[in-house]
Amino acid sequence: MCGHRCATASFEDRSPCPFPGWVCSGRPNCARPVWELSMGQQRRLDLAMVLAARPHVLLLDEPTNHLSIALGDELTDALAATDAAVVVATHDRQMQQDLAPWPRSDLDR
Known part of the structure; x- marks a missing residue:
């Protein structure tokens, strides 16, 4: 799961971030596993996953x-x-x- 609260995630903690531009703000290290993202990046990922689920x-x-x-x-x-x-x-x-x-x-x- 991404972060701690994302019920819609369908990837493992070690998967690359699926929303690199939105979560990582265009940084070149967005291929990092989700568990290596900062707490703020994980929270943005949680929100992006929820919004993507419509x-x-x-x-x-x-x-x-x-x-x-x-x-x-x-x-x-x-x-x-x-x-x-x-x-x-x-x-x-x-x-x-x-x-x-x-x-x-x-x-x-």
Whole structure:
């Protein structure tokens, strides 16, 4: 499995990263086994695997953590284009602004 949480993975920990551009940001060492990726890269891989599976529902808690600004923008674009129902919990002001047209529920403590 990739990282610790990726239920959709169909490759071994020692397999090369299947999303090298998105996970490794174009670095030349993207042929490294998944277990050698940094925790941030493993989390990006987890997210990429989930998005590639085209789920019906996405529940995302702080999805832009460990992402560069450019990758956060790409994620927002992907979320806007998906047919899935999406629930996002985020403190990321840029993502909140980008998703402002979406229905919103402010939860009290």
